[in-house]
Amino acid sequence: MTKFFYISLSMATLLILFGLVYQGKVSQAQTSKKSVLVAQKLIKKALTLPDQQKKYFLKKHLSSLEYRVTQESGTERAFSNRYWNFKAPGLYVDLISGLPLFSSAHKFASGTGWPSFDRILNAKEVRKQVDQSYGMKRTEVYAHSSHSHLGHLFDDGPTETGRRYCINSASLRFIPLDQLQAKGYESWIAKAGLSQEIGRA
Secondary structure, rough: OOHHHHHHHHHHHHHHHHHHHHHHHHHHHHHHHHHHHHHHHHHHHHHHHOOHHHHHHHHOOOOOHHHHHHHHOOOOOOOOOOOOOOOOOOOEEEEEOOOOOHHHHHOOOOOOOOOOEEEOOOOOHEEEEOOOOOHHOOEEEEOOOOOOEEEEEEEEOOOOOOOEEEEEHHEEEEEEEHOOOOOOOHHHHHHHHHHHHHHOO
């Protein structure tokens, strides 16, 4: 009887411990997802702040790479960034403002190691500036609303536009096609040339 009691007690203890571990993992996953959403809202809030406060705020909420690229006109390493070889259908939006910038339908393999697009989705949301650093003359690309540095524009694209927007992954956030409607980007599906992808996603 005593032996049976201890066996039962051990099994009960194991079940309780398993339950606590499982609950902890679920809670951690939910917290992680919630943290991402909170962070996105916080980053967008920076657009309403004065310049000095915005700088401090973004430094606190962006990664060091994201801050260097978007706020200090830096460039991330080729072939080791999030989206250079990423092929899922969807929208690429401004990391800070969340406004649509590029579409996967206009993305192509440039062999440069950075995400490359042959056009922008909203001309009003992208501004260009001449960059003469490193002894070269290039066209730098910035997001209008967030003033974030995105990358560079070259006139050697392979499509009819003749353009290659060479963009830093760190300045972008990807919204998958199957999440566009839920996240409020439904009106951009046709504009982004993604309508034909809906059945395949």
